[in-house]
Amino acid sequence: xxxxETDDIETIEDLRKSFWYGSRSNLSFKYLKDLSDAxxxxxxxxxxxxxxxxxxxxxxTGVIDTAYRWQIQAxxxxxxxxxxxxxxxxxxPINPLPKPLSECRVTLLTxxxxxxxxxxxxxxxxxxxxxxxxxxxxxxFLKEAxxxxxxxxxxxxxxxxxxxxxxxxxxVRADHQVGFPIGHLADLAADGxxxxxxxxxxSFVGAASQVRLKRKVAPEWADRLxxxxxxxxxxxxxx
Amino acid sequence: MGHVxxxxxxxxxxxxxxxxxxxxxxxxxMGLSRSLITRHPMGRTLGAxxxxxxxxxxxxxxxxxxxxxxxxxxxxxETYRTGSDR
Numbered sequence: 001x002x003x004x005e006t007d008d009i010e011t012i013e014d015l016r017k018s019f020w021y022g023s024r025s026n027l028s029f030k031y032l033k034d035l036s037d038a039x040x041x042x043x044x045x046x047x048x049x050x051x052x053x054x055x056x057x058x059x060x061t062g063v064i065d066t067a068y069r070w071q072i073q074a075x076x077x078x079x080x081x082x083x084x085x086x087x088x089x090x091x092x093p094i095n096p097l098p099k100p101l102s103e104c105r106v107t108l109l110t111x112x113x114x115x116x117x118x119x120x121x122x123x124x125x126x127x128x129x130x131x132x133x134x135x136x137x138x139x140x141f142l143k144e145a146x147x148x149x150x151x152x153x154x155x156x157x158x159x160x161x162x163x164x165x166x167x168x169x170x171x172v173r174a175d176h177q178v179g180f181p182i183g184h185l186a187d188l189a190a191d192g193x194x195x196x197x198x199x200x201x202x203s204f205v206g207a208a209s210q211v212r213l214k215r216k217v218a219p220e221w222a223d224r225l226x227x228x229x230x231x232x233x234x235x236x237x238x239x
Numbered sequence: 240m241g242h243v244x245x246x247x248x249x250x251x252x253x254x255x256x257x258x259x260x261x262x263x264x265x266x267x268x269m270g271l272s273r274s275l276i277t278r279h280p281m282g283r284t285l286g287a288x289x290x291x292x293x294x295x296x297x298x299x300x301x302x303x304x305x306x307x308x309x310x311x312x313x314x315x316x317e318t319y320r321t322g323s324d325r
Contacts, residue, residue, distance in 0.1 A: 093249045
């Protein structure tokens, strides 16, 4: 076999890894990189069986369940062994509610990558970066400190934008409350379950330098929230 | 987000977070104060698009964890559902 033909052969490993920011980039299935070739075969076998079943039944439950179960299995190993995970802590900082929840002012803060149209955080100085560009530059995002976007809770949903190269954003684009529940929290404030919702919510791209986040950025955000007089409780949605 | 949750607690404010099952091991490893774990796929933390009833139930379940003053990690005991299931 000629060398150029050998170079064209795609191995199972190549195929698995192509879903991880590669030629077949798909953030809902990027976890396939972390399966063994044998596990990948089992995944395909289960998935195709469920797809065959769905063709007749029209019920996607089995397909969704298969994708979900393999996602959990893959991510269960992605941090490595207990001693490999670099952000492990033995202590648990925790504060009790200062007063009943029905009297507390709640601030929403998510790592979903939301921002307001016209207030683009412009990663790397790029105006109007697309989702595809954010995915292509994920390695650069992971080296930089994240910036915090302020979002008024009464924003017209049509003016809300999301861009994040680390997770599949399709569902959040279709319905922002999947990851940015300002409407539900506002309803709960109106119903008296919480005292009030901070008129300003916050969001950042969680795919960022965890070292910079830990050492500098997170403490700065925390000081701001604890000292600006707006907040009794912080409601966090990691994506 | 784990570093943010820890920093906010260290600054004196109570917090609660919502993780999907795939990342459900993070709150224990990172020593996070209160976390709700949903049995939803990545990117669909509170539920499917348009499933406002599930999304609100998840938010309410997370808020209920704030009554605890010791580390609390609880699974929201409902599977993901799409438009055809609702």
